[in-house]
Amino acid sequence: MLTTEERFDGAVELTLEQVVTLRRPAWTSSEQQDDTEFYFDGVHFWRQRPGWLHQLTPPSEVPADGWLHSGECSCAVCRPRTRLTA
Numbered sequence: 584m585l586t587t588e589e590r591f592d593g594a595v596e597l598t599l600e601q602v603v604t605l606r607r608p609a610w611t612s613s614e615q616q617d618d619t620e621f622y623f624d625g626v627h628f629w630r631q632r633p634g635w636l637h638q639l640t641p642p643s644e645v646p647a648d649g650w651l652h653s654g655e656c657s658c659a660v661c662r663p664r665t666r667l668t669a
């Protein structure tokens with residue numbers, strides 16, 4: 584399913600499209616193959632592998648979903664969750 588779902592820890596998973604649109608730092612959850620994780624700094628995507636330097640990565644090579652914002656994020660996607668639990 585590609586819908587936004589709440590994880591057990593309350594984090595909201597975002598799609599790649601949401602990450603790019605919101606332009607906030609985001610990273611992928613740790614379920615990626617080869618222990619590779621991806622990070623978005625608000626402008627560029629980076630590939631992170633244990634023991635490797637961070638590598639600039641084109642958007643076409645990053646996961647299409649499974650992205651997370653920080654727990655304190657208050658963007659349009661994360662904010663409704665905060666309001667519900669407040």
Ligand SMILES: [Zn+2]
Nearest residue numbers: 652656658661
């Ligand atoms: Zn957010």
